[in-house]
Structure formats: structure tokens, C-alpha cells
Amino acid sequence: MRRDAVLEIGCEEIPARFMPDALSSLRALAGDLLSRERLKFDRLVAYGTPRRLVLYISNLNDTQDEAVRQVRGPAKRVAFDESGKPTKAALGFAKAQGIPVEELVIRADERGEYVYAELRQPGESAAVVLGKVFPRLIGSLPFPRTMRWGDSEMRFVRPVRWLLALFGNQVVEFEVDGVSSGDITFGHRFLSPGPVRLGRAEDYVATMRGLSVLVDPAERRESILAQASRLAAQAGGRVVAGDDLLSEIVFLCEHPRGMLGRFDREFLSIPRAVLTTTMEKHQRYLPVEDESGRLLPCFIAFRDGGDLNIEGVTRGNERVLRARLSDARFFYDEDRKIPLEGYLDRLSGIMFLGGLGTVRDKVDRLVRLVEHLARQLGVSDEITGIAKRAALLCKADLATNMVREFTELQGVMGREYAISSGEDPGVAEAIFEHYLPRSSDDALPGSPAGAILSIADKADTIVACFLAGLEPTGSQDPYALRRQASGIISTIVAQSLKLSLGDLVGVAARGLLQQGLSGESPQDLDERVLDFMAGRLKGYLLERDVRYDLVDAVIAAGFDDIAGAVKRAYALKDFSGKEEFQLMATGFTRAANIAGTVAEAPVDESLLVEDAERALYGAYVEAARRVRDLARRDDPAEMIRAFAELASPIDRFFTEVLVMAEDERIRRNRLNLLAGIAALMKGVADMSKVVVKSG
Missing domain, CATH: 3.30.30 (Defensin A-like)
Incomplete structure (x- = not known):
């Protein structure tokens, strides 16, 4: 016989940002534990609200498997x-x-x-086994931050107040940190207070709905979106609902109730980004816009509760937003009284990183680094001028009132104030773009000047942090250097920029060292940063489904040209699915291993005595000619095809020819041939890193 089971961990309010990962972990850990305990089931679902974490198990066997x-x-x-x-x-x-x-x-x-x-x-009963599994499950749930509460011995995200655990209509008995399991749950704190006895696990979701608790986050999300759409339509608009904010609202409510609030139309003169940031980031309100995408003077807020005094609650939210927007308008008006360039001197009073000077010092480095990159990339004088001007002004908004109050608007307000100060539109856009990408799924800089400044800014920050001993360790990356390194790689690839990573890092390091910020050897600093960048490039390629051994092969062949390395990796990936790939990989690896450290030297045709070695030499000469031409055209895919044409001659050579001939001159000549063949592919991939399938 099979029955459903439910575990509800009743807590004080859990931070909304912790909930999505917590529910994923709850489901994954439960599945693993039940499988280990030989308990079969049909489906596992993890539900959650601010006050409860829930595991629901459908059709669980009565007993363990034998x-x-x-x-x-x-x-x-x-x-x-x-x-x-x-x-x-x-x-x-x-x-x-x-x-x-x-x-x-x-x-x-x-x-x-x-x-x-x-x-x-024989298997034990499911109720007995669950009594062992549930405490282990609760104790193993990971959270970003836990602590011991009161006299508790267990670390948990928030104090555990009750434990509901049922298998069918049977209580699963256990205890966690002084709290005993039972058949008692609690409804919504205000709409259905007090304990409620649950008769069967199968009735859990419906019972909680009757107690004004929507335990399923998907159901709460649907309710929030439906209410928001209806309220926005009442205002003649449509709701602006980002996934991150929606997720946060979902996990702030057990019983979401929407309300339509309004604010003075005059606040619409404030830049859209300021309005939406104030509503979304600071108040968790959903903005409303018209069909053309212009903001309307209204918003949608949610409370965790019912209709009681909803008008009063709405007015209260309106007052709070009005005060926020009044502050924002004051900051905006005050900031524009002086041009953006007027804030530069104030950057001398803002520290960049401990022991690494001020933000103004960083700006001076960026201007020089941007000029160097523009020269290396061969961009026009116009783009160089835009990039240099943007570099000078890109951090100026950090000294403004608005960004000091709303730090997430850095770059956004820089663009706004640059435009209002009469700067070139390209300069304004590059100021905004130099912060991109801000996350893995964010947009990349679209303009050449923005891309150059973005790369320069991130490179300077990475090198500075390594100089200060602030490089990432394990899961710790307080300055988001991994994200910034990935941003450099993504931008270079997206713009197909032909630049030297070693040169970029070296110039950035010299800029810091010339300001007397450290006595570390430039070479040591460069090597540490380049090793870090190699790791990020590896991650970038793995995320795009390039096989790990192919990634290693490409990086071992050199990654100074990031865009070129990525192009080589994709070409190798595409070719790795072909039949001749394995023969090519085996042949080049064997050639490299036998040649060893033999320096590349001319082959003496007169010493080629075997048909197989003459055939290989002829194929090698032709391949070398083609590869040189293809390298000039930067066509790694065709280069790999040229290498593949050597696979059969190499295989025949090793079958018919004894490399280590007794005659020293012949032996040396054959090693020279193999060394030349191995060197031919070194600029594309180190084939010794490729895992060759047996059979």
C-alpha cells in the first residue's frame, strides 16, 4: 500500500532571498536520503512560505525495499x-x-x-524510517547564514517553532532540538491564528488554503500576477514585473493581497531608473506603465493579509513612496546644479580599496589604460576620444547625492548627468556601459568605447585586488572578481576584439605599481592574474558545452588572444564529433611524445628512405603551407581540417617506420619531422590533453 507523507518545518520568518535555494536543497536532499533508505515514491515537491518549509511526498511505499x-x-x-x-x-x-x-x-x-x-x-515501516530521515534532513539543510537560537544546540536559519510530520494519517515521531513532531500545524498568523490538527497528509495543501496560506510558491506567484494585472488595468496600464522582484514578493507573503497606489504626476520628471529603483528595490512595489512603455503615476504593492483596512494600508504605502520620491527629486535637482566633471575632485576623498589609493587615482589609471587599449585595437581617433572622456567621468557619479543614497544607480546616473551636462551621447552611453555586464545574464557593452572602458575598469579592479591580497578563495569572492573576469571574456568575444590579455594585465599592473601602491614583482603579479583568467576562461567554455579536455588543450596552446582561443575551442568542439578526430588526436599526441623536447629543425629530404616517411613529409609540407595561409586568415576550423589530413600519413608512418633507427642521422631526421608536425598544431591545441576514446 502507498500513502502520501508531509513534513512541515514551522519557523519564524525566513529571509525571502534564502527561499528558492532552500527549497531546491530540501527536495534534492530528501530524494537522496529516501533513495539511500530504499523507500520508493512517485514524486517529491518542496513548498515554502516565509514561515514554513514543506516537503510533500506522493505515493510513498509502506515499507522499505528488502x-x-x-x-x-x-x-x-x-x-x-x-x-x-x-x-x-x-x-x-x-x-x-x-x-x-x-x-x-x-x-x-x-x-x-x-x-x-x-x-x-526485511524492510522497516516507512513511518519508522521517516522518523530517522526527517531529523537528518532538517539538520543538513544549507543556508547562507545560520546560528544557534536561545538554548538551541542546532544551527538553523531561524528558530523552529513546530514540526508537522504525517505518513497518511499516522504521525511520524521524532524530535529536533527539543521540538517534537506531531499532527498540529498553524494557519496564517492574522487570518487563521491558532493551532489546527491535520487528519491526513493528503489533505495538507487544501487545509492550508482554507487557513489562508498558499503553500505552493507557484500558486502565490499566479495570484500575485493576476492581481497585479487586474489592478494595473484599472489604472489604464500594464504591470512591470521583473522575475527577481516577483520571487521576492512570493516569499514575503503567505496570503498575498494586492493594492493600487498612486503618486503625484510631477515625480515623473525624475529619470525612469530612479523611479523604478525606488519602487522596486526599496519598497518592493511593482511599477505600472502605459502601452507605449511610459511610467504611469501609480504602483502596485502587496501585503501579507486580507482586506481589513486595505484603504488605510494603501494610503500608508503612498505616503512612504511620496517621501522617498521627494528625496530622490531633491537629490536629482541638487546634483544637476554642477556639471558631472565638477564632481571629479570629490573622488579624491573616496577610497578605492584599502591601501590602493582613491577613486580619483583609479580614474587616472583608467584614462591611461583606455588610451593604450584603443591604440592596441586600432580604433579611430573619434572612438579613442570618446573612450578617454568616458574614462575620466565614469566614476564621477559616485560623489553625487543620488548615487550615495541609491548605490545601485551608479553608471545609470552617470549617463543621466553626462547628458544633462552636455557631454557627447557616446560618452554618456560608455559611462553606463562600463559597468556591464553586472550579472551572468546581463547585457554586454554595445559600443566600442563602452567595451574598451568596461574591459579596462574590470582589469584594473582585478589586478588591484590581487595586489592587495584580495583575490577569491574557495566560495569567497567579496569583490566579485570572478564575475568581472567573466565580463572581460564575454565582452572581448562579443566584440571580437583582438587584444593581448598579457599586455592588458601588464599595463594595468604597471599603472598601479607606478603609483607606488605595492612593491610586488610585476612578473609575479601578472602570472597570478593570468592564472586566474585562465580559470575563468575554462569556466566560460565549459558553460558553453565545450568538453573539458578540449578546453584544456586550447588553453595549454595559449590564451593571450581570448577571442582567438574561444574560436579555436569552438572549432575543435565541432570537429571532435567527426570520425577522423580520434585518429588525428592519437597521431599528433604520439608525434609530440616521441619528438619530446627535440627542437624544430629542417628535414633533410635525402635522408627520407622509407615510402611512408616520404609520404608523411610531403603531406606535412602541404599542410604547413595551408596552415600558414589559414592562420593569416584566422580560420582555426580549416586549420584543424588541414591537420586532420595528416592523420592517415602519421598512422602509416608509425606502422611502417622505426623512428629510432640505428643510423643517427636518419633517427635525428625522423625526430625533426615529428617535431615539425607537433609544432604545427601547438598554436591551436595541445593534443596531448585530449582524451582519446579506446576502441
Whole structure:
């Protein structure tokens, strides 16, 4: 027989940002624990609200599956005589295992045939097993931050107040940190206060809905969107609902109730980004816009509760937003009284990183680094001028009132104030774009000047942090250097920029060292940063489904040209699915291994005495000619095809020719040929890193 089971962990309010990962972990850990305990089920679902974490198990077996343990005994030839009758050894082994000798089985392995006893252990009841599993599950749930609460010995995200645990209509008995499980749950704190006894696990979701708690986050999300759309339509608009804010609202409410609030139309003169940031980030309100995408003077807020005094609650939210927007308008008006360039001197009073000077010092470095990058990339004087001007002004908004109050608007307000100060639109856009990408799924800089400044800014920050000993360690990355490194790689690839990573890092390091900020050897600093960048490039390629060994092969061949390395990786990935890839990989790896450290030297054709080596040499000469031409055209895909044409001649060479000939001159000549072949592919991939499939 099968029944449903439910575990509800009742807590004080859990931070909304913790909930999505917590529910994923709850489901994954539960599935693993139940599988280990041989408990079969149809489906696992994790629900959650601010006050509860819920695991719902559908169609769980009444008992564990039977466990079978194999115990090896004596060899068959010892256990049975020539007529097949059991010997004393077999009888003694069966008696020791507590089974009749007739139940012994014979199994063969690499060591021969042996007698085995199959010991069967009946499964325990599901309720008993769950009583062991649930406490382990609760104790193993990971959260970004936990602590001990009161006299508690267990670390948890918030104090546990109750535990509901049912298998069908049976209570699953256990205790966690002084809290005993039972059949009691609690409804909404205000709409359905007090304890409620649950009769069956199967009734859990419906019962909670009756107690004004929507335990399913998907159901709450649907309710929030439906209410928001209806309220926005009342205002003649449509709701602006980002996924992050929606997720946060979902986990701030057990019973979401929407309300339509309004604010003075005059506030619409404030830049849209300021309005939406104030509403979304600071108040968790959903903005409303008209069909053309212009904001309307209204918003949608949600409370965790019902209709009681909803008008008063709406007015209260309106007052709060009005005060926020009044502050924002004051900051905006005050900031524009001086041009953006007027804030530069104030950057001298803002520290960049401990021991690494001020933000103004960083700006001076960026101007020089941007000029160097523009020269290396060969961009026009116009783009260079825009990039340099943007570099000078890109951090100026950090000294403004608005950004000091709303730090997430850095770059956004820089663009706004640049435009209002009469700066070139390209400068304004580059100021905004230099912060991109701000996350893995964010947009990349779209303009050449923005891309150059973005790369320069991130490179300076990465090198500065390494200089200060602030590089990432394990899961700790307080300055988001991994994200910034990935941003550099993504921007270079997206814009197909032909620049030297080593040069970029070296110039950035010299800029810091010239300001007297450290006595570290520039070479040591460069090597540490480049190793870090290699790791980020590896991650970038793995995320795009390039096989790990192909990634290693490409990076080992060099990654100074990031865009080129990525292009080589994609070309190698595409070719790796072809039949000739394995033969090519094997041949080039063998050639490199045998040639060893032999320096590339000319091949003497007169010493090529075997047909196979003459054929290989002819193919090599033709391939080398093609590869040189293809390298100039930056076409790694065709280069790899040229290499592949050497696979068969290489294979024939190793089959028919003895490389280590007795004649030293012939032996040396053959090694020179192999060294030349190995060197041919070194600029594309180190094939010794490729995992060749056997068979």
C-alpha cells in the first residue's frame, strides 16, 4: 500500500532571498536520503512560505525495499566435492550465516567460482524510517547564514517553532532540538491564528488554503500576477514585473493581497531608473506603465493579509513612496546644479580599496589604460576620444547625492548627468556601459568605447585586488572578481576584439605599481592574474558545452588572444564529433611524445628512405603551407581540417617506420619531422590533453 507523507518545518520568518535555494536543497536532499533508505515514491515537491518549509511526498511505499547482502564463502572446489555434495566447509559456512546449505549460490568473478550466501533483511515501516530521515534532513539543510537560537544546540536559519510530520494519517515521531513532531500545524498568523490538527497528509495543501496560506510558491506567484494585472488595468496600464522582484514578493507573503497606489504626476520628471529603483528595490512595489512603455503615476504593492483596512494600508504605502520620491527629486535637482566633471575632485576623498589609493587615482589609471587599449585595437581617433572622456567621468557619479543614497544607480546616473551636462551621447552611453555586464545574464557593452572602458575598469579592479591580497578563495569572492573576469571574456568575444590579455594585465599592473601602491614583482603579479583568467576562461567554455579536455588543450596552446582561443575551442568542439578526430588526436599526441623536447629543425629530404616517411613529409609540407595561409586568415576550423589530413600519413608512418633507427642521422631526421608536425598544431591545441576514446 502507498500513502502520501508531509513534513512541515514551522519557523519564524525566513529571509525571502534564502527561499528558492532552500527549497531546491530540501527536495534534492530528501530524494537522496529516501533513495539511500530504499523507500520508493512517485514524486517529491518542496513548498515554502516565509514561515514554513514543506516537503510533500506522493505515493510513498509502506515499507522499505528488502535489502540483500552478499557474503562470500569458500571456493566452489572447496565447498563441494566431485559429485556436487556440500563439504564440511559449505555446511559450516551455511550454518554460520544462518541459512540452509541448499540456499547457497555460486558466483564467478575474476578470481574464480565462489560460494555466496544471500542474506535478506526485511524492510522497516516507512513511518519508522521517516522518523530517522526527517531529523537528518532538517539538520543538513544549507543556508547562507545560520546560528544557534536561545538554548538551541542546532544551527538553523531561524528558530523552529513546530514540526508537522504525517505518513497518511499516522504521525511520524521524532524530535529536533527539543521540538517534537506531531499532527498540529498553524494557519496564517492574522487570518487563521491558532493551532489546527491535520487528519491526513493528503489533505495538507487544501487545509492550508482554507487557513489562508498558499503553500505552493507557484500558486502565490499566479495570484500575485493576476492581481497585479487586474489592478494595473484599472489604472489604464500594464504591470512591470521583473522575475527577481516577483520571487521576492512570493516569499514575503503567505496570503498575498494586492493594492493600487498612486503618486503625484510631477515625480515623473525624475529619470525612469530612479523611479523604478525606488519602487522596486526599496519598497518592493511593482511599477505600472502605459502601452507605449511610459511610467504611469501609480504602483502596485502587496501585503501579507486580507482586506481589513486595505484603504488605510494603501494610503500608508503612498505616503512612504511620496517621501522617498521627494528625496530622490531633491537629490536629482541638487546634483544637476554642477556639471558631472565638477564632481571629479570629490573622488579624491573616496577610497578605492584599502591601501590602493582613491577613486580619483583609479580614474587616472583608467584614462591611461583606455588610451593604450584603443591604440592596441586600432580604433579611430573619434572612438579613442570618446573612450578617454568616458574614462575620466565614469566614476564621477559616485560623489553625487543620488548615487550615495541609491548605490545601485551608479553608471545609470552617470549617463543621466553626462547628458544633462552636455557631454557627447557616446560618452554618456560608455559611462553606463562600463559597468556591464553586472550579472551572468546581463547585457554586454554595445559600443566600442563602452567595451574598451568596461574591459579596462574590470582589469584594473582585478589586478588591484590581487595586489592587495584580495583575490577569491574557495566560495569567497567579496569583490566579485570572478564575475568581472567573466565580463572581460564575454565582452572581448562579443566584440571580437583582438587584444593581448598579457599586455592588458601588464599595463594595468604597471599603472598601479607606478603609483607606488605595492612593491610586488610585476612578473609575479601578472602570472597570478593570468592564472586566474585562465580559470575563468575554462569556466566560460565549459558553460558553453565545450568538453573539458578540449578546453584544456586550447588553453595549454595559449590564451593571450581570448577571442582567438574561444574560436579555436569552438572549432575543435565541432570537429571532435567527426570520425577522423580520434585518429588525428592519437597521431599528433604520439608525434609530440616521441619528438619530446627535440627542437624544430629542417628535414633533410635525402635522408627520407622509407615510402611512408616520404609520404608523411610531403603531406606535412602541404599542410604547413595551408596552415600558414589559414592562420593569416584566422580560420582555426580549416586549420584543424588541414591537420586532420595528416592523420592517415602519421598512422602509416608509425606502422611502417622505426623512428629510432640505428643510423643517427636518419633517427635525428625522423625526430625533426615529428617535431615539425607537433609544432604545427601547438598554436591551436595541445593534443596531448585530449582524451582519446579506446576502441
